[in-house]
Amino acid sequence: MSEPILCRDGAVLLVGGGETSGPALRAASARVSGIVAADSGADRLLAESISPDAVIGDMDSISQSALASIPSERLHHIAEQDSTDFDKCLRHIRAPLVLAHGFLGARLDHALAVLSVLARYPDRTCLLAGPSDTVALLPPEVTLDLDPGTRVSLWPLAPVAGRSTGLRWPIEGLAFAPDGAVGTSNAATGPVTLFMDAPRMLVILPAAAAGSLEAGLAARPASWPARAI
Secondary structure (H helix, E strand, O other), X not given: OOOOOEEOOOOEEEEOOOOOOHHHHHHHHOOOOXXXXXXXXXXXXXXXXXXXXXXXXOOOOOOHHHHHHOOHHHEEEOOOOOOOHHHHHHOOEEOOOEEEEOOOOOOHHHHHHHXXXXXXXXXXXXXXXXXXXXXXXXXXXXXXXXXXXXXXXXXXXXXXXXXXXXXXXOOOOOOEOOOOEOEEEEEEEEEEEEEEOOOOEEEEEEHHHHHHHHHHHHOOOOOOOOOOO
């Protein structure tokens, strides 16, 4: 188990170097208990006059001006190249919820690597906020306050089953798998509750539903245990 670099009792904002929204970063930074930059995510934050509590990564893309403007004790250089900066950050943050901006964007390979990290650390509840979608690994149970007609896509990272209320097409009795049944383009009929039997299912919602996903994750009755690695 990695030693934590940042520990907080409330949500933490984690910012990467990918596509982000300045207004969204400023709004999130005003209501979290800590802010972490993944490498060049520090430049994104400083551009919005937001100072990170910690910068974590291999430091191969952060600008020299950002390095010079951040106190050295906040810089945490992890040189190994066997993991992504997102992985390095998530495994060193202890918080009930991580709000991750700047990790979903144009590069499909980068996005897939990020999603694999969610599966690697199911005990680290994390919401990914992107320009078009918001994504999370589902906890054992979550309720989402969604408007009727909201797109709800379920994507299995491995074989998994569950049940639901509030979906146009209920999922009970389905055996989900990446090479089998998947749940793209389902829809809410109102508030949705999802129950999963393993930490292997992603939920993908429109970006406009990020607030509902955040509230649902924050109020989840239970979390998954840490995976043995």
